[in-house]
Amino acid sequence: MNLRKKAESSAVSAGEKATLLEGKFGQLSESSEREKKRLHNELAQLKSESKLSISRISADLERMECRAKIAEEESDLLKEQLEDLKKQLNECLLQKREAEKKLSSFTLQDVTSAGNNILVKHLQEELRNYESEVQEARKLKSSHENIELLKEKLLEEKGHRERAESQLSKSHELQLSLNNLENELSSWKLMMKDIPGVSCPQDIPVKFAALQKEVIDSTMKVGKANACLKQMEVSLDAAQLGKQNAEAEAALGKEKAEVSKSEIKRIELMLSMVTDERDKLRSVINKLKWPKNEEMGDEAAQKTVVQELELSFVKKESVIKELENNLCQQKELNNRQHNEIKLLNERLNNEARRIKSLEREGDQLRSEISLLESKLGQGEFSCANTKVLRMVNTLGVDNEAKRTIEALQTELQKTKERLQAVEELKSQPGDTGKLVDSYISEKILKLKEQIATLEKREERYKTVFADRISVFRRACCELFGYKIVMDEHQRPNGIPVTHFKLQSIYAQSDDEKLEFEYESGNTNILANDYTSQPEISRQIEIFIRKMNSIPAFTANLTVESFNKRTLS
Amino acid sequence: MVSRTVAKDIITLRGSAAIVSEFFGYAANSILYNRGVYPEESFVKVKKYGLPMLLTQDDGVKSFISNLNAQLSEWLEAGKLQRVVLVIMSKATGEVLERWNFSIETDNEVVEKGVSREKSDKEIMREIQAIMRQIASSITYLPCLDEPCVFDVLAYTDKDVAVPFTWIESDAKLIANPQMVKLHSFDTKIHKVDTLVSYKNDDEWEEQ
Numbered sequence: 001m002n003l004r005k006k007a008e009s010s011a012v013s014a015g016e017k018a019t020l021l022e023g024k025f026g027q028l029s030e031s032s033e034r035e036k037k038r039l040h041n042e043l044a045q046l047k048s049e050s051k052l053s054i055s056r057i058s059a060d061l062e063r064m065e066c067r068a069k070i071a072e073e074e075s076d077l078l079k080e081q082l083e084d085l086k087k088q089l090n091e092c093l094l095q096k097r098e099a100e101k102k103l104s105s106f107t108l109q110d111v112t113s114a115g116n117n118i119l120v121k122h123l124q125e126e127l128r129n130y131e132s133e134v135q136e137a138r139k140l141k142s143s144h145e146n147i148e149l150l151k152e153k154l155l156e157e158k159g160h161r162e163r164a165e166s167q168l169s170k171s172h173e174l175q176l177s178l179n180n181l182e183n184e185l186s187s188w189k190l191m192m193k194d195i196p197g198v199s200c201p202q203d204i205p206v207k208f209a210a211l212q213k214e215v216i217d218s219t220m221k222v223g224k225a226n227a228c229l230k231q232m233e234v235s236l237d238a239a240q241l242g243k244q245n246a247e248a249e250a251a252l253g254k255e256k257a258e259v260s261k262s263e264i265k266r267i268e269l270m271l272s273m274v275t276d277e278r279d280k281l282r283s284v285i286n287k288l289k290w291p292k293n294e295e296m297g298d299e300a301a302q303k304t305v306v307q308e309l310e311l312s313f314v315k316k317e318s319v320i321k322e323l324e325n326n327l328c329q330q331k332e333l334n335n336r337q338h339n340e341i342k343l344l345n346e347r348l349n350n351e352a353r354r355i356k357s358l359e360r361e362g363d364q365l366r367s368e369i370s371l372l373e374s375k376l377g378q379g380e381f382s383c384a385n386t387k388v389l390r391m392v393n394t395l396g397v398d399n400e401a402k403r404t405i406e407a408l409q410t411e412l413q414k415t416k417e418r419l420q421a422v423e424e425l426k427s428q429p430g431d432t433g434k435l436v437d438s439y440i441s442e443k444i445l446k447l448k449e450q451i452a453t454l455e456k457r458e459e460r461y462k463t464v465f466a467d468r469i470s471v472f473r474r475a476c477c478e479l480f481g482y483k484i485v486m487d488e489h490q491r492p493n494g495i496p497v498t499h500f501k502l503q504s505i506y507a508q509s510d511d512e513k514l515e516f517e518y519e520s521g522n523t524n525i526l527a528n529d530y531t532s533q534p535e536i537s538r539q540i541e542i543f544i545r546k547m548n549s550i551p552a553f554t555a556n557l558t559v560e561s562f563n564k565r566t567l568s
Numbered sequence: 569m570v571s572r573t574v575a576k577d578i579i580t581l582r583g584s585a586a587i588v589s590e591f592f593g594y595a596a597n598s599i600l601y602n603r604g605v606y607p608e609e610s611f612v613k614v615k616k617y618g619l620p621m622l623l624t625q626d627d628g629v630k631s632f633i634s635n636l637n638a639q640l641s642e643w644l645e646a647g648k649l650q651r652v653v654l655v656i657m658s659k660a661t662g663e664v665l666e667r668w669n670f671s672i673e674t675d676n677e678v679v680e681k682g683v684s685r686e687k688s689d690k691e692i693m694r695e696i697q698a699i700m701r702q703i704a705s706s707i708t709y710l711p712c713l714d715e716p717c718v719f720d721v722l723a724y725t726d727k728d729v730a731v732p733f734t735w736i737e738s739d740a741k742l743i744a745n746p747q748m749v750k751l752h753s754f755d756t757k758i759h760k761v762d763t764l765v766s767y768k769n770d771d772e773w774e775e776q
Contacts, residue, residue: 029739377748377764379653379667379740381724386650389723389731390738391636 004232007225008361014218015368021215025383027194035187042179050172057165064161068154075147077447080454082144085137086461092130099123141461229361236358239351246344253337260330267323274316281309481505481558482514495519502554506561514557516550523550576686581678584685584758585644589637591696591754591761592670596633596654596721597623598703599668603656603710605717617697636721639732643725644672644759647679651724655741659716664741666710666767673760685757695754699763702751709749710767745769 102123192199197207288302381388477483487499498518503510515526525544530536536557543553579587594616601611601622606629611622624630643649654668677683722738731737746766753762 033739374748376671377669377750378746378766379669379742381650381740383727385727386724387727387729388738388740389725389729389735391632391639391721391723392734392736 003228007228010218010221011225014222017214017218021211028191031187031191035183039180039183046172046176053168071150071154075151077450077454078140078144078147079458080450080452081457082137082140082461083455083457083459084453085133085140086457086459086464089134089137090460092133096127096130099127137457140457144458229365232358236355239354243348243351246347250341250344253341257334257337260334264327264330267327271320271323274320278313278316281313285309477505482554504558504561506558506565508564514554525550575688577689578684579687579756579758580684581645581682581758584756585641587692587756588644588672588759588761589641592640592652593633593637594621595670595700595703597621598700599654600624600629600719602704602707603666603713603717605656605719617693617700619697619700621700635734639735640723643723643729647674647676648726648729649723650726653722653724655720655722656713656717657720657741659718664743665713665717666765667741667743667746669764669766671762671764675758678758687757692754692756695752698752699754706765710765743768
């Protein structure tokens with residue numbers, strides 16, 4: 001009984017918990033659906049925004065590309081102009097030298113003719129023109145350098161732009177993820193408010209674990225209740241069998257009681273008969289005793305008759321006593337059987353009550369089973385064991401693809417028609433097509449000429465620069481006593497570094513070389529076999545490390561090498 | 569009276585999975601035809617299960633159902649499929665109007681140990697035939713679908729099933745307060761399939 005009650009209560013509580021959990025689950029699913037819709041809407045908005053930004057960026061890109069192209073073309077033109085000017089400059093310089101030579105020769109000879117003055121004036125004018133051209137060439141050269149600087153800046157800006165675009169996309173993604181996280185946070189906070197017993201996010205997993213445990217416990221209890229139910233059914237069957245046996249025994253006992261009652265009645269009848277006979281016999285005996293005096297002769301015969309009667313009377317009394325004993329035994333038996341029958345009846349009533357309660361439980365369980373079956377039929381499921389999957393419906397996707405294909409095909413046809421119209425225009429007999437072609441070809445020729453002139457100028461400037469730098473190097477070597485070789489390269493981090501190799505003109509071998517590194521305004525000496533010699537390293541220690549003066553070190557080294565040379 | 573002993577055929581797991589997935593394909597076609605989801609002229613008659621069955625000729629629907637059947641067969645062989653539901657929804661509103669539920673009970677001993685069972689193919693065919701007749705006769709009690717409808721298929725699988733590339737997790741697309749009609753079931757001794765159709769309550773339908 002206690003087990004049954006416990007099972008009932010646990011089943012009820014499990015049912016209530018299950019309904020609560022189902023309600024919560026429904027709420028959660030609704031909230032998740034709402035969130036999904038909201039996220040979809042936001043996604044669509046962000047997509048449109050991203051498309052707009054992408055279109056803007058692409059328009060900016062195109063503009064920058066056009067500007068870059070234009071700048072490149074301008075630079076090419078300027079290069080050509082530069083080269084032309086360089087050539088002109090060289091020619092002018094040559095002519096200037098020739099004119100100066102002529103002038104000098106003219107001044108020496110002291111020719112004072114008017115023609116010579118005019119010549120001189122002409123030459124002076126030409127000189128001025130050439131000087132102006134040289135200035136223009138210098139301006140072009142500076143503009144060329146500016147163009148190169150601009151190109152480098154353009155490349156840098158392109159790099160910046162690419163980096164900015166990548167960071168933009170990353171920022172978009174980050175924003176999306178941030179928004180998603182915020183939405184999830186807000187939804188979880190809302191859920192936290194709905195869930196009782198949860199005050200902070202750390203409580204949620206604990207609460208879920210507790211709920212899961214409760215569900216598991218309740219399912220276990222339901223299982224146990226089912227097991228108890230089955231046990232009760234088994235006991236019910238056993239009780240029914242017992243009831244049937246008890247009924248059969250009760251019937252047998254009743255029959256026995258009736259049989260014993262009938263026997264008792266019979267015995268009582270016999271007893272009454274026997275007592276009547278006894279009384280009669282006594283009366284007869286008494287009658288026989290009184291007329292004794294009258295009939296003296298028959299005394300002996302009568303005595304024998306009386307003795308016989310007394311014997312039979314004693315026998316009858318013994319029989320009566322036996323019957324009375326039997327009667328008492330039968331009565332005791334009857335009482336015992338009555339008590340057994342009462343007990344069996346009580347047991348019968350209890351079993352009947354138990355059967356009714358079990359039948360009620362069975363009806364309840366059947367109704368619950370039908371409810372669960374209806375829920376299963378509706379499509380509900382347990383998230384712990386089951387998940388619902390859906391195939392991505394390619395029917396819709398295919399339709400969209402077909403529509404896009406059709407739209408692209410119509411656009412293609414339109415472009416084809418336009419192309420045909422343009423070709424027809426070109427092939428038309430008339431001047432329109434020819435004019436267009438001639439204009440384009442003239443423009444191409446002009447641009448080609450500009451390119452050629454700028455290239456020539458660049459080469460002229462290069463040769464002039466090479467001459468100048470070689471003169472400078474020779475002068476440095478003769479003035480300071482070191483042959484300097486310069487080399488530029490870039491570090492892996494992109495910082496340009498200039499490498500100088502110095503060899504003294506008084507060096508006794510080719511291995512005597514000093515190596516310096518120039519980076520962002522700082523000059524550092526590099527170690528090599530020559531500088532690792534004790535004398536040189538000592539000088540480096542003194543002049544460079546302690547006094548921080550490379551010129552002093554190089555000058556000291558020059559003097560020492562000169563002394564060695566002269567002494568040797 | 570002479571008693572006939574029915575000859576039993578050996579049913580393997582793969583064979584049973586094929587029978588069930590094929591049944592679902594024909595049942596889906598029958599439902600789409602009988603409920604008017606696609607026009608009649610897009611269906612063609614073929615003979616199957618001893619009955620004239622209708623199959624769609626729409627390429628999209630055909631490929632959808634064939635891909636679906638391949639995946640269902642795989643899950644049935646792994647013993648991971650619990651239910652297949654064909655859902656009919658309103659095209660305009662997306663409201664679920666009918667759910668054709670096919671519940672599947674799998675004999676796990678067959679899946680784990682690879683044993684086979686015995687049952688007559690004719691018996692199985694007879695059971696499937698009964699279900700197909702019931703689907704065809706369902707138009708007598710199911711409400712008319714007057715608006716254009718679309719269909720979808722849901723698979724209830726075990727939680728540990730890996731979601732294939734062309735599948736996604738979904739909600740169960742339930743009907744609130746539905747009417748339910750239980751149809752016959754068929755059993756291959758390895759897979760037992762129970763059929764049930766739930767549809768929108770008539771009273772709610774009339775109110776709308």
